[in-house]
Amino acid sequence: MKKIGVVRFLGTNCDRDIWQAVEAKGYEPQWLWYENEFESSDYDAVIIPGGFSYGDYLRCGAMASKTPVMKSVVEFANSGKPVLGICNGFQVLCEVGLLPGALVRNHSGQFIDKWVVLKVENSCSHWGENVETCRLPIAHGEGCYHISEHDYKNIKDAGQVWLTYEDNPNGSVADVAGVMNAGKNVAGLMPHPERALFEWMGGQDGFNFF
């Protein structure tokens, strides 16, 4: 059975949600506590859940990116193994430099919770294979994807733009909702696939992301 490490920082609040999603897929979840480093060989994949690590104080994801567990996540990613960051997890991956760009305050200045339609620009073989378009909920205050024009051209040409919004909710550059690293083993997205696993949740398009 695949073993999935689920990272927990102080303030992470979608940790149990990811645990539920990983179990629903028939994989084995294990907690990765922020204070501890881990062995890459012990896990098949690592997921960084959403939430408000360190209260989003200073800057979303900034303090989480400096924790011991992230040292191991970087090594894990550099060995080519799959890493997924959702919402705050995406922000952490940008802060630690595994993913390009940064996430800043939504253009409206407000937190937004709603369902959005996404288009898959380039498929990610590890996460969300066989998905073309999908409907997932977002829930964030700082989900506006920012990247310089020059860097955007680079990631676009390299096929690193993973997901885009059909109707941009937050002002993201080029409607970007999710990106990958150059090796395409590390991916991050603002929407929450773990909140769209079953019909009773209002949709099941998230099931294929895990």
Add this chain to the structure above:
Amino acid sequence: MKIGVKILPREEVLDSSGRTVTKTLQSNSFKVSDCRVGKYLEIEVDAKNEAEAKEQVQKMAEFVLYNPLTENYQLEVL
């Protein structure tokens, strides 16, 4: 010794709170053409002189305090 760290959003990044403050001031008949909202940190360090103190805080700024993709920072001795 106390060092101040002034952090502001970069020019090209939309500053949504700055925009909101600008609007509020304007709608209350203040003559404002622009406003940026950032943050200010006061950091107390042990250092022999200003240069050493600034050097220490600069390291901290680059370690975690600001994000070069979206923000600029300036240091000042207090």
Add this chain to the structure above:
Amino acid sequence: MSLNEKLKKYRLSESEYQLICDQLGREPQGVEWALYSALWSEHCSYKSSKVHLKKLFNKSEKVLQSFGENAGVIDLGQGERVAFKMESHNHPSFIEPYQGAATGVGGILRDIFTMGARPVALANYLCFGESKADRMETLVKGVVSGISGYGNCVGVPNITGQTEFHSSYNNNILVNAFALGLYRPGEKVFTAKASGPGNLVVYVGAKTGRDGVHGASMASESFDDNNDAKKPNVQIGDPFFEKLLIESCIEVMRDDLVVAIQDMGAAGLTSSSFEMASSGGVGFNIALDKVPLRDGQMMPEEILLSESQERMLLICEPKNLAKIEAVFAKWNLDATAIGEVTENKMIKLTWHNEVLCEIDPDHLVENAPLYNRPYNEWTSPNKVDALQMNECNDLQDSLLKQLSSEQGCARNWIYDQYDQRVGAQTISDCSGSVGMVRLPDSERALGVVLGCRPHVMRIDSQVGGYDSIAYPSLELAAKGFETIAVTDCLNFGNPEKPELMSEFVASVQAMSEQCEKLNAPIISGNVSLYNETNDNNITSTPATGLVGVRDTLTGPANAFQGEGDVVLLAQLKQASLSGMHSELNGGKEQFCGAVDAGEVAQFNQFIRELVTSNNVTSSRVVGKFGLAYALAKMTSVGVGCEVTTEKATGSNLTEKYFAEHLYQVVLTLPEKDWESLQSNSFPFELNAIGKTTAGQFKVDDQINLTAEQVSNAYSSWTTHFEKLS
């Protein structure tokens, strides 16, 4: 300071002063003044309302914990239990809307997890003034972002709510927060009952600062024009810290390291320690100098009364202290022993070994004064023999006006700012009439609805009281839920005015009777009095929170689902109200008929059985603005309806469309299901009134709109709140 000055400073009356002297056999001294001031305030003692609250229907075989604890606990069967409660934060929110609302959320969450339950749902009942009233946009914005900022960060989903706008709240808004926590099978219920002499009193969480000193007695006062001067009293919340507190407290409780636990809410350390000792029948020795302080200059009285947020008091056996410290350290928090439990029922407070006071906790808690404030029997001044509403010339235009009014328009500007799905158990969010989360062990649905319709209260306090329970309970039934239990938050004006006390008594008695008929006990609650500014009282607003259970995860939708379904109207036919339509158009507030709580309960059961045993595709209880508005709200995503109103209650079209008849429910069924069902005899009126159609909304030959026209009118929030767009 003269005696009169002291009484004024500590907000005690002369008769209360006499009572204190009788209790102590002497005059109060030193910090005793502050203790009595806080614990005998209306906010802590419920002295004006308690004689009536004691009569509330509060028992059923499912009640595990009722009043007297931080929250009520109810057994859902199959090992699952829930703790829930609702609480007001009206005064702080009016003074500083962001922090007031945020700390309201923080406080109600602590009430829940202090019982050992993990919070899984939040809801908010908000009453604002008219959009054009002074400061109102700032207040709406501040309150909504305060709730959003706190609730989203702690990671508890906001699943339902109610927002009202009326001029009676222009100078006194209502911010009532509801929270619910879940015990999964095998998890233990904790209480605040201290026990075991020699056990330690442990302080955990944030350090104590000057925030909110005298907050409890402030909340027991009316507003005047000097509210700015009250600002330093407002507490500041830190949702990140609260999140750590939730996780660490639940961990020490799951590890069974705790004897009793209580949060430090109103009147802070004073109320938590005195209430814990009093309810456990023990005493405490507390060294106030051991309380961790944010500001080292603080004096004992300030320490006792501080309302700094995110703090808890717990009792543990001495051998468990080290383990408790380790759990809190893991979550970056401190735990500090500040005293011990004693055999004799006395609270001894010391300050650097000097005894400040030694006092029986019952004096301050159990034996606080009770007032039976004067009131009159309810006489229903707005009751008429038959409704006399002004007939509308243009019914379609009137409906569009309702849909786009601030009372009738969509509230999604508010709830889109709340995280409604964190926890990944949300079945139905704020866009539906019932907020629902999944019970993960039994795979059932738990439903939450908030109640009290202020416009009904303005017509009649007794009808409004019944309605505060009957209407939300029917909303649960229309989605197939059985109502299990109730919490309330009674927001009223000055209880020393007999006309307001009469409204209080009439509505609370009616609520209790309706709860009894539904076998849904009231298990927790809060009273907020003195909601008046310069002698203007708010609409009496007994807000409620109802909790229900359904055996299946999915049920009827809120909107029409597909073309060709039969539209049914179920009617109870008791009272009819001129309602919100009249209010909007300057008509007279009136009602005819009467509410029979027993029949309401039977109708509720009829609707629930209809929903659970048939393939009901969508459902909606007819509410504000009457039948036409309800049908319009079900018209969306391209599916409308074509109905006739021959069978609807009302002596003319205006009454059929816009009067509010208690009670009506609209349901849809696939045609062939209705064919086999219609030959049955029903205990209540159930008639087919039309069919669902593609994209068009037609009522008789009076209303003919496209689904788009309906939704455009309904989404007109920004015309009322330009700056909030």
